[in-house]
Each structure stands twice: as C-alpha cells, then as structure tokens.
Amino acid sequence: MSCSSCATNKSGVPKGCKSNGNCATGTCGSGNKLAVFDWLSNMTLPSGEAPFNIVEVRFKNGRKHFYKNSENLTISMGDVVAVEGSSGHDVGIVSLAGELVKVQMKKRKVAADSDDVKKIYRKASQKDIDVWQEARGRELETQRKGREIISRLGLKMKLSDVEYQGDGTKATFYYTADERVDFRQLIRDLASAFSIRVEMRQVGMRQEAARLGGIGSCGRELCCSTWLTDFRKVNTAAARYQQLSLNPLKLAGQCGKLKCCLNYELDTYLDALQSFPKQDKVLNTEKGEAVFVKMDIFKKLLWYTYKEESFKWYKLSLEQVQEIIELNKNNELALPLEEYEFEITEEVSVNFENVVGQDSLTRFDAPKKGRKNSRRRKRKPINKKEANQAPSNNQRSNKKPTNKKDANQTPSNNQRPNRKPQRKSVKPEAGSKTETKRVDNRKSKPKNNPRNRKPRPEGKNAEKQKGQPKNNKNQQRRNNNQRKKNNSDRKNNTNNEK
Known part of the structure; x- marks a missing residue:
C-alpha cells in the first residue's frame, strides 16, 4: 500500500516522497517509524459500549503523544488533526485509535486522567495543512543558521534537529552536549533571528540516532528508529559473556554507544554458561x-x-x-x-548432499590451460643450414659454425669422450693372471646388428601399419631435392679439400 506521493507515475517510474525511507504524508502504514498495526480495527464493540475516546497522534520523526477526543469526532487512522499545543495549536497525524490505545498507554505508563493527555481541537482544514507544510519547509534553513550562531558563541553543543509547531509560531531545537551548557544568550539570538518562540531540548546519543535514523552495521534500518522504544543499559559485560573482542569500533553503534543488540542474546548465553x-x-x-x-x-x-x-x-x-x-x-x-x-571425535559435517542428482556446479566452466609451454625457455629461430650442421666437442654448445666445411665435418673419435668404452686395469694379485675389465658407460650396441632389430608387429598393430597410407608425390619430390642438395654439398667439400 502506498500514498499518492509514493506511488508510481504514468510511465511506471516511482515518485518517492524524499523523506529518507519514511512516508511524508503518513498514509503508508508500513513506512512509518514505530508504526503499530491495528489488528482490532475490523472488530465491532459489544452493544451499549462506547469506543475509547483517546487516540495516538504522531509528529515528526516518530514523536507520539496521546490526545483526548472530547468532542466525539469521527476520527480514523491517517487523519490529519489539529491538537492542543503548549501555546497555540499543533498539527499531527492519527497513528492509532480504538482499544489498542489502552495497551500503548499502559506500556508507557500514562494514565487516562493525566495532565499530559491533551485534547483534539478539530480535523485539520486545508489552511492548517498549508501553514504546517510551510513551517516544515523552513526547518533545514533554521537548522543551518542555528549552527552558525552556536559556533559564533563558542558553545560546546551539537544541534541535531529542529521541529516547528503546526501553526509556525514556535520551534523546538534538539541538541546533544557532554557538559552543562549556558544557552541563555543563544535563545535570545535565535528568537531575534527567526521571530519565533524557542524551546531548547537536550536529548541523548541514542535518542538522536532514533530521531535521525540510519543503517546499522547489520545492513538494516536502526532498531531504535523502527521498533525499539525503551533503551536499556548496555555494559561491556554483555560482550564478555558472549566471548566477543572488546573492540570499541566493532561494539559501538551509530550513536557512538554500545549496540543495543548486545542484550538480545545475552540471556541465552547466561543460561548456557551455568554448566x-x-x-x-x-x-x-x-x-x-x-x-x-x-x-x-x-x-x-x-x-x-x-x-x-x-x-x-x-x-x-x-x-x-x-x-x-x-x-x-x-x-x-x-x-x-x-x-x-x-578421545574427542569430531563428526564431519556435510555441507552439500547430492540428493536430487545434481551435477557439479562448475560443469559449465572452461577448463584451465596448462603452463607447460610458458615455463619453457624461448628458443631463437634456427635456419635450415644451421639445423644440418653438427658442432664439434671442442666448440661450445652456444657457438655456431661459420664455414660450410666446418659444418659438414663430423667430429672425430678422439673428440668423443664418453662414446668409447673405457678400459680399467686391475693390478694382479700374487699368482694370478692379469685381467682387464671393460666398462661400457653407454651400454649401447651397434645399430647394424641384426639381433637388435625390433620384430615386425603382428596382429592388430601389423594391420594398422599395413593400412597406413604411403607418402604422397609432393613428399617424394621434397626427399629427392634434399638428396640432390646433399650430394652437391659433398662434391663441393671434396673439391675444396683438394
């Protein structure tokens, strides 16, 4: 449910009443601070019983008071009424009526015949509403100029909010201060600057946060501005019982005091700590x-x-x-x-069970690529001529041969240290023949030995090799050209040696 100012326009764009999350007109029941749902509104009273003649009226920032309907006006929730003020009249919105008002008065300990319960004059006319809206529009400018006057006088106080009365003749200035402040000169300056009657009212840090509202560390709107009405005392012992770190930055709320939510679970912890x-x-x-x-x-x-x-x-x-x-x-x-x-055995807790036959949650992700190529060293491009050249052992591995003659010459056996098997002589003992042991480090056999040839594949492997296609004509041409080139290089080398 929304009022005309909060509803969407013809194009579907929300208008918004610009009241920081609260309905400015007061007709949106769920958007009001400290709103109470009247679940007895549809019930009829017994025959012969008169309805309760006291209603609850809401003002700016959730401030509520009880007023007596002495003239028996037909008033329902959401009506704008003109009520009795300290001097003149004030304008507010009816937030609760009927039998639930008795419960709220009992909760706040307000008697029906108390002097705090004032009376309702009338339903607000259009003129009353216009004057009220005009006075509400001057509050921000009054607050700004009031802070300038306070800073000029050098007073140690913080002006948090200003509230005008419905008839625009009086303004209440809400402030917070750590010490006692002498604001007699301040009242004179404010009255002369705005031509109104001034009332100074000191509030605590928690009351200030409740009036202004905000978002807590939990991500939700502050409890004191939505539903919390009584502010209980919070001690650091509540944090100790709950095994919390005594960090003031984490334990403090928007108001700078300890969070009210520290008391919510305190009773549960105290019961558990008894054993x-x-x-x-x-x-x-x-x-x-x-x-x-x-x-x-x-x-x-x-x-x-x-x-x-x-x-x-x-x-x-x-x-x-x-x-x-x-x-x-x-x-x-x-x-x-x-x-x-x-002796302590911990039970393994299963966070996810595939009870419905679900697949892996990462089945659509792209597989990760390996890093084999990235770890290899980057090699320089090799020319065809350099690929055919074989460097000798006397040259360094990184040194490239310059002449064609050196490139085509193969290293001699004297330059191959580990290829020739080493002979190890053993001193003969007395009365024994000399023996020589041949140690072959390579343990390799000549390639031309027919015994070392691999047997031909049989069975399936043989069929696969038989079924392989032969080289095509282009590959044969490349092989023939390579043979001719090698033969010509050999002839050139022999001519140069002669």
Missing part, C-alpha cells in the same frame, strides 16, 4: 598445571594449555573438564591433557 566452570580454575595433571584459554559455548568445548608449555593448546569437552575437576577435589592428579584430547 561451565569458572575461567580462573586451574587443572592439576601429572604433567603440570593447566590454565584456561578459550571456549566454544554451544559446542561445549574448552581449550587449556600448560603453564610451562603455553605454545600448545589442548581441546577438551565439558564432561572431561568436569571429570578432571572432580579428581582434583579428591586430591588426585588427572592424566595428561594429550590423552583426553585423543
């Missing part, structure tokens, strides 16, 4: 004394370490620690912590 021993309890074992390090409350695990060997932590269950404490009470030493740690 745990105190952290200053020392365990006496055969190996030495063990002290507490940390704990996991909901898994019921504790970590202890020896005083002399603090580099090693031992994980124990709550039952094991209680067993050791009982032994120490009977003046008995427990076994070393290593033996207790071996």
Whole structure:
C-alpha cells in the first residue's frame, strides 16, 4: 500500500516522497517509524459500549503523544488533526485509535486522567495543512543558521534537529552536549533571528540516532528508529559473556554507544554458561598445571594449555573438564591433557548432499590451460643450414659454425669422450693372471646388428601399419631435392679439400 506521493507515475517510474525511507504524508502504514498495526480495527464493540475516546497522534520523526477526543469526532487512522499545543495549536497525524490505545498507554505508563493527555481541537482544514507544510519547509534553513550562531558563541553543543509547531509560531531545537551548557544568550539570538518562540531540548546519543535514523552495521534500518522504544543499559559485560573482542569500533553503534543488540542474546548465553566452570580454575595433571584459554559455548568445548608449555593448546569437552575437576577435589592428579584430547571425535559435517542428482556446479566452466609451454625457455629461430650442421666437442654448445666445411665435418673419435668404452686395469694379485675389465658407460650396441632389430608387429598393430597410407608425390619430390642438395654439398667439400 502506498500514498499518492509514493506511488508510481504514468510511465511506471516511482515518485518517492524524499523523506529518507519514511512516508511524508503518513498514509503508508508500513513506512512509518514505530508504526503499530491495528489488528482490532475490523472488530465491532459489544452493544451499549462506547469506543475509547483517546487516540495516538504522531509528529515528526516518530514523536507520539496521546490526545483526548472530547468532542466525539469521527476520527480514523491517517487523519490529519489539529491538537492542543503548549501555546497555540499543533498539527499531527492519527497513528492509532480504538482499544489498542489502552495497551500503548499502559506500556508507557500514562494514565487516562493525566495532565499530559491533551485534547483534539478539530480535523485539520486545508489552511492548517498549508501553514504546517510551510513551517516544515523552513526547518533545514533554521537548522543551518542555528549552527552558525552556536559556533559564533563558542558553545560546546551539537544541534541535531529542529521541529516547528503546526501553526509556525514556535520551534523546538534538539541538541546533544557532554557538559552543562549556558544557552541563555543563544535563545535570545535565535528568537531575534527567526521571530519565533524557542524551546531548547537536550536529548541523548541514542535518542538522536532514533530521531535521525540510519543503517546499522547489520545492513538494516536502526532498531531504535523502527521498533525499539525503551533503551536499556548496555555494559561491556554483555560482550564478555558472549566471548566477543572488546573492540570499541566493532561494539559501538551509530550513536557512538554500545549496540543495543548486545542484550538480545545475552540471556541465552547466561543460561548456557551455568554448566561451565569458572575461567580462573586451574587443572592439576601429572604433567603440570593447566590454565584456561578459550571456549566454544554451544559446542561445549574448552581449550587449556600448560603453564610451562603455553605454545600448545589442548581441546577438551565439558564432561572431561568436569571429570578432571572432580579428581582434583579428591586430591588426585588427572592424566595428561594429550590423552583426553585423543578421545574427542569430531563428526564431519556435510555441507552439500547430492540428493536430487545434481551435477557439479562448475560443469559449465572452461577448463584451465596448462603452463607447460610458458615455463619453457624461448628458443631463437634456427635456419635450415644451421639445423644440418653438427658442432664439434671442442666448440661450445652456444657457438655456431661459420664455414660450410666446418659444418659438414663430423667430429672425430678422439673428440668423443664418453662414446668409447673405457678400459680399467686391475693390478694382479700374487699368482694370478692379469685381467682387464671393460666398462661400457653407454651400454649401447651397434645399430647394424641384426639381433637388435625390433620384430615386425603382428596382429592388430601389423594391420594398422599395413593400412597406413604411403607418402604422397609432393613428399617424394621434397626427399629427392634434399638428396640432390646433399650430394652437391659433398662434391663441393671434396673439391675444396683438394
């Protein structure tokens, strides 16, 4: 549900009421701060019983008060009404009516015959609404000039918000300050600058955050500006019970104080900690004394370490620690912590189960390419002539032959150190013949030996080789040209030697 200012236009683009997430007109029930759903609105009262004549009226930034409908006007939720003010009248929106108002008054401890419950004058006319909207439009400019006056006077205070009364004759200035401030001269300057009656109201850091609103570290709107009405005291002990690090940057909220949400789970932690021993309890074992390090409350695990060997932590269950404490009470030493740690068996938790027959989530990803080629050294391009040349052993491997004669000459046997088998002479013993052992480092056999030839393939391999196609004509031509070129090079070499 949305009002006319929040709804979309003809082209489908949302208009937006520019009120920082809250409805400016007040007709959007879910968009209001601290809104209450009237679940008794469709129910009829018993016969002869009059409806409750007190309604709840909402003003700027969620400020609410109770007003008496003494003239029995037909008022429903969302109506704009003119109510009694401190001087003059104020304009607000009815946020709740009926029997639920009794519950809200009981919650805030407001009696029906209290002086705080003022009366409703009338339903707001169009003139009242125009004056009210004009006064609301001057609030930002008044706040800016008010801050300039405060800085000129040198007062240690922060002006957080300004709220005009519905008739535009009075303005309330909300400020925060750590110390007591003498603002008598400030009131005179503000009254003369804006020609209005001025009221100064000091609020706390939490009330300021509730009025202004914002987004918390959890990503949601602040609790104090949406549903939280009572601000309970928050201590650092709440963080200690929940095993949180005492980092003020993480524990502080938008208001600069400790987060209200630290109290939400505190009762659950206190109930769970009742069965745990105190952290200053020392365990006496055969190996030495063990002290507490940390704990996991909901898994019921504790970590202890020896005083002399603090580099090693031992994980124990709550039952094991209680067993050791009982032994120490009977003046008995427990076994070393290593033996207790071996008894703990952790269950492997399965994060994903293929219960529906789903495939791998990465089945559509492209496979990763190998890095074999990238790790190889980049080789320089080799010419055809250089490829046919064989360098001698006297030359370095990186040195290229320059003459054709040197390129075609093959190295001699004297230049091949490891190819010729080495003969190792052994000194003969007394009365024995001299023997020579032949050590072949290469353990290779000549190629022309028919015994070393591989047998011809039989079976399937033979069929595959028989079925291979022969070289085509182009390949034969290349081979013939290469033979001719080699023969001509040989003739040239022999002529040069002569």
